[in-house]
Amino acid sequence: MISAMNIEFYTSILWISVIWPLLLSIPSLHSRLPSPRHLAIIPAVLLTLIPVDTAINIPWLLYGTGFAIDSNVRWILGSVVVTWFALATILLPTKEQPSLSHSTTFYLLTLGGSLGALLTTDLVGFFSFSTLMSYGFYGLLAQHADKSLQRAGRLYLIFLIAADIALFEALLLVAFTTEHFQYEMVRQTMSNISSSSVYLYMVLLGFALKAGIWPFYFWLTAIFNSGSRVITLLLIAGPVTMSLLGLLRWLPAREDIYITGIAMQMVGVAAITHATFKFFLRVMFKQGLLRQGTEPITIAWLLITFTGFFSLALGTALLNPSLWQQYAYIVYPFIAAISISITILILTAGKTNRKPESTDTTPVFITNIFHAFEKRFHATKQLSTYLKLRSKTLWNNSGLFVIRQYQHVLSDQKNKLFVIDWKINITLFLILGLVISWLAT
């Protein structure tokens, strides 16, 4: 028998798990506490150990949100807590870094946001907390000393803004249809109306951008490529896991979205093919797996492979909702397994703070948008200034600005055209598409 007092204790732990890290993120508070990162995660650790499903409604918060934990959420929470604990331990102040208070605020905001997104029971709550988490994570990227990480951060920010706009539109469609934002209610409501296709596409696009699912993985590989173990762990514990969870919670299950299901499966297959190919190529020919240890970028490709499997599963869910309902319970442990295994890989990959071999295939022109924007806005007072700026830009780039942009798009930094890789990938992708079509018929 669970007494009323116990239930009260459990519900208190539930909401404190979210509020506590957010409270600690205030600099004047966490700077006065010993090991605030460990302190922040303690309620969440306790919550993982609570054996019963618990829920609390907070009707005055947002549109009446709530927090809850059940066996599915406990899987994810367990994996996330392990990662956050590892992070807190790695980030203990050292002699070289006596003060980490600047990053602690962003760290705790990311933690609070991710726990909130995980435990919240409705779409508005999830959206709010995941936005907080994402901007907190961006803060961590942007305040990092590594230039490549800052560049990856800017790229992430662009993807994040686009994703948030797509998810906001999806939320509006839900609000237009129903007044209830709880996951199950939304899944049922949006499954029963004919105009839910737009909602479906917005959700797919939004979370694919946020999770770095193929083909939107550029920011993800860029972050891994920077070689920061802390940041990659944060990426796993925060944006990636929560976005996969978001996809799971937001997607409706309908019988008549066959094409989307097929498309999702094809995306999954393409992701697996592309990422596996890149992974083995790197392991076999460039890295020498046994000699040098795992390189961060190979973990990124492994992660993309996993998210490819996830897309494949979601495609199947869209094609066959009844089958999905039978096996949906496996997905939560699957996400937890992804999170844990990638965490272990990162932790065992050795000290990866060294600058890795340059393999960044991020289109540089995208990440330069911010600088180009600012330069242009400060200089565009009149047309002649624009012309001056243009000529200056051409001059700055050895007179080959346009050619260089194409070069950036089409090549990696060794000037090796990765279109060559793409030929192979696209061929494999087409072959796999044909195979799936054949199997489907």
Add this chain to the structure above:
Amino acid sequence: MNWNSWVPLLVVLSSLLPGLIIFGLPEEKVRFRIALNLFGALAKLVLVGWMLWGVYNGYHYETRLPLLPNLELVLRAGPLALLFVSLSTILWLVTTVYAIGYLEDSPHRSRFFGFFSLCVTATVGVALAGNLITFLLFYELLTLATYPLIVHRGTEASRQAGQTYLRYTIFGGALLLVGTVWLYSLTGSLEFTPKGFLSNLGEEHYPALITIFGLLIAGLGVKAALFPLHGWLPQAMVAPAPVSALLHAVAVVKAGAFGIIRVVYEVFGVEFSAALGVLVPLAWLAAFTIIYGSLRALFQDDLKRRLAYSTVSQVSYIALGVAIAGPMATIGGVVHLVHQGLMKITLFFCAGNLAETLGIHKISEMNGVGKRMPWTMAAFTIGAFGMIGAPPIAGFISKWYLGLGALNTEQSWVIFVLAGSSLLNAAYFLPILHRAWFMPLPESWPDEELSEHDFGNKEAAWALLLPPLITAAMALAAGLLVTLPFSPLEWAKLISVREFYQP
């Protein structure tokens, strides 16, 4: 006359009388002036709180004084009026504290605070006006009371900005006057009525009514900074920060936007306006202004000018909500009146702090300022994210209802405008935050003058630091505690249900 019929007048007098006394005070009577200012602001707050409670429970507050034959000066506290009065009253108190800190030791403070009080008196009068003639009187008083505040510094730039402001607003006032007189000659009434008072007019008057609508909206659009009547607003940025805050968040642009709500809902009536076909052009104009303002904001390096163009864009959300014409969009538009005020005043207070403490006026000078002034920049960050529409800050709620209203009325194009605007808002606010928080500190600031009254980390005087923190917290609370009774959203819903869309 019973007590309830005096309360609206007392609300107006609570700032008018202190203002008139302050005009006569010598400069050195600092404490007495501060006491008068704060007493007026607190008295108004108590009176407005009283009326809020009363109106929520169905009481009626109305003052009627004879003005002209067949025309009375009417002050009435309906739900819509109280929303605007509450905003003005709360923000006036906060701005007064800020202005006391900002203008410490500067000359002509009696003149400044006198006109400051007069400005709030006019704003409250605009809000409580029960008919178009009362509205017009206070609207013009607002023009005259704000001009001395804009030119307060007495520089050549401020005089030019003041002249531009006067040219625009007097032109707008003239249009409003012509529209009002024409309307009175047609109908014999100017009384604000929940569903308008023009729907009984015959079809032969429709062309005249469309013209009158155009005149009234153009007249109000000057203060609401609708394109192409917005030119005065970026120029008026030479005014001191408390005045900028007052112009953008409390008084002038809000008076214009509030007037548009009055004209559409309580003069023409939303259904009659739709039947006349005047709402669609208004919606397009508002949508264009939203995008135009954001695009212009992108190009500004001067922080206050960027914020000014942001106001041009954001205030048009209110006009857009009104023009979409549905209960949800109305809620979105009306609640944005409050939300935009809270967020924008925060941003202007912060801009003022940056200028006062470090001499920062340009965005390009803001590198690393978050490390030097963390509390100010934290408040700025909340305001900026609110403007972008990030949850759970107030701006998210406004955009939510505007988007929902667009879907309800099958005007999906508005969704694209909102998305585009959010994107542009992110494009012009996030680089500021990036600079402030993540760029390295410069070797020196443009003009660092630490005040004698600094505390703790010497960020700014408390009188300057507290107001933005309070308004930022309010902007956050307005989004987080959205379902609480008396939250701006709940009040906007009450307005929509009780006044505009009553069955």
